[in-house]
Amino acid sequence: MHELSIAEAVIKQLESYAGTHPGCTVKKVTLEVGVISGIDRSALEFAFPLALEASSLDKLALEIITVPVSVECRDCRAKSAVDKFMLKCASCSSTHVKICSGRELKIKSMEIEEA
Amino acid sequence: MCKNCGCDASKDKMHQNAHEHRHEHGGHYHVHEHHHEHESGHEHHHEHGEHQHDHQHSETTHVEMEMNILSENDRIAAENRALLKSRGIVTVNLISSPGSGKTALLEKTLDMLKGDVPCAVIVGDQRSDEDAKRLRGRGAPVTQIETDDSCHLNAGQVALALEKTLQPDTKLLFIENVGNLVCPAAFDLGEDFKIALLSAPEGEDKPLKYPSLFNTARAVIITKIDLCPYLDWDIEKCRRYIRGVNPDVLLFELSSRSEKGVNSWISYLKTLL
Ligand SMILES: Nc1nc2c(ncn2[C@@H]2O[C@H](COP(=O)(O)OP(=O)(O)OP(=O)(O)O)[C@@H](O)[C@H]2O)c(=O)[nH]1
Numbered sequence: 001m002h003e004l005s006i007a008e009a010v011i012k013q014l015e016s017y018a019g020t021h022p023g024c025t026v027k028k029v030t031l032e033v034g035v036i037s038g039i040d041r042s043a044l045e046f047a048f049p050l051a052l053e054a055s056s057l058d059k060l061a062l063e064i065i066t067v068p069v070s071v072e073c074r075d076c077r078a079k080s081a082v083d084k085f086m087l088k089c090a091s092c093s094s095t096h097v098k099i100c101s102g103r104e105l106k107i108k109s110m111e112i113e114e115a
Numbered sequence: 116m117c118k119n120c121g122c123d124a125s126k127d128k129m130h131q132n133a134h135e136h137r138h139e140h141g142g143h144y145h146v147h148e149h150h151h152e153h154e155s156g157h158e159h160h161h162e163h164g165e166h167q168h169d170h171q172h173s174e175t176t177h178v179e180m181e182m183n184i185l186s187e188n189d190r191i192a193a194e195n196r197a198l199l200k201s202r203g204i205v206t207v208n209l210i211s212s213p214g215s216g217k218t219a220l221l222e223k224t225l226d227m228l229k230g231d232v233p234c235a236v237i238v239g240d241q242r243s244d245e246d247a248k249r250l251r252g253r254g255a256p257v258t259q260i261e262t263d264d265s266c267h268l269n270a271g272q273v274a275l276a277l278e279k280t281l282q283p284d285t286k287l288l289f290i291e292n293v294g295n296l297v298c299p300a301a302f303d304l305g306e307d308f309k310i311a312l313l314s315a316p317e318g319e320d321k322p323l324k325y326p327s328l329f330n331t332a333r334a335v336i337i338t339k340i341d342l343c344p345y346l347d348w349d350i351e352k353c354r355r356y357i358r359g360v361n362p363d364v365l366l367f368e369l370s371s372r373s374e375k376g377v378n379s380w381i382s383y384l385k386t387l388l
Pocket residue numbers: 211212213214215216217218219220240246293294295338339340341342369370371372373
């Protein structure tokens with residue numbers, strides 16, 4: 001359970017942005033969280049307001065975009081979405097696949113307001 | 116000064132080129148406003164001065180970030196990696212649930228490499244130095260990190276421990292992470308690779324249930340195989356599940372108690388040097 005440290009890391013970056021952009025207020029942050037990033041969405045949604053309260057920032061909205069697992073087949077080159085976690089090409093069933101998405105743990109964007 | 120967000124636009128090329136560069140510059144901010152898009156379709160060729168006059172106070176500005184949440188950890192991890200590389204040290208980050216046998220395997224490993232390969236160990240637990248006590252006296256310097264309430268080691272903690280742990284002749288560094296099957300996988304410490312341990316009593320399905328670790332590990336070690344006769348343990352199923360989430364992974368099956376399978380683990384470590 002490190003959703004709190006993830007929330008704190010997000011807020012630290014927002015604080016650092018606010019610090020270098022005086023007069024800007026962050027209103028909303030959008031995160032991309034991969035299905036196999038190890039982060040639980042609802043735990044993060046729970047932790048975020050707690051971390052926010054302990055920070056120098058005002059209340060702001062959190063949006064989480066869940067990124068599904070997708071793979072690229074090393075045999076047939078097809079790209080496919082993966083159901084559950086058996087990493088397998090949907091087109092030829094090969095297990096020689098490379099993970100293309102699903103591990104994301106990213107701050108995608110923010111909405112800011114200027115004074 | 117950029118009127119959109121107050122940053123120094125002249126230093127930030129992303130402002131002119133936001134969309135083209137968004138995936139390549141994790142560390143930079145770039146900015147565009149929604150109404151720019153409406154005016155000019157999806158193209159993005161405004162000058163920064165031109166919207167000054169119609170910029171309303173309550174307007175929100177969209178800022179593309181595209182940066183890793185853990186970028187600060189990743190930055191320190193990269194420094195650790197560079198330092199370890201420059202000293203020719205191979206580093207493995209051992210991760211498993213609590214009690215899977217990380218320390219037991221390290222005890223055996225240090226004993227078997229003693230006098231042959233100069234090793235060092237950094238071990239993380241939330242509290243106590245029980246593991247460090249078990250690992251000392253086996254020919255390698257051992258540093259215990261207490262993470263307090265944190266469920267994983269981070270790169271900063273390791274950076275501090277490196278200074279006091281590494282010896283001039285160190286060749287192989289083991290980092291035993293805090294016992295946890297989920298969180299340590301997300302934190303790069305600067306290791307060459309992660310190794311996941313799975314003890315037979317935990318059950319064959321763990322790789323499916325905790326893919327974030329098992330699919331990032333270079334090798335998976337199935338431990339405590341001496342206990343298999345007492346379990347409904349289906350080794351084939353376990354192998355299949357592990358390969359299911361990580362097709363190219365190296366697999367070891369061993370017991371630190373009976374020492375079965377330990378030799379091939381030791382030989383593997385020597386091939387890394
Ligand atoms: N039978 C058997 N027991 C083992 C083996 N390896 C470890 N154990 C036992 O399993 C228990 C936990 O082992 P540790 O080495 O402390 O496990 P760990 O992964 O370091 O645990 P944490 O550091 O707390 O996460 C101990 O009682 C060990 O003696 C093994 O190969 N066979």
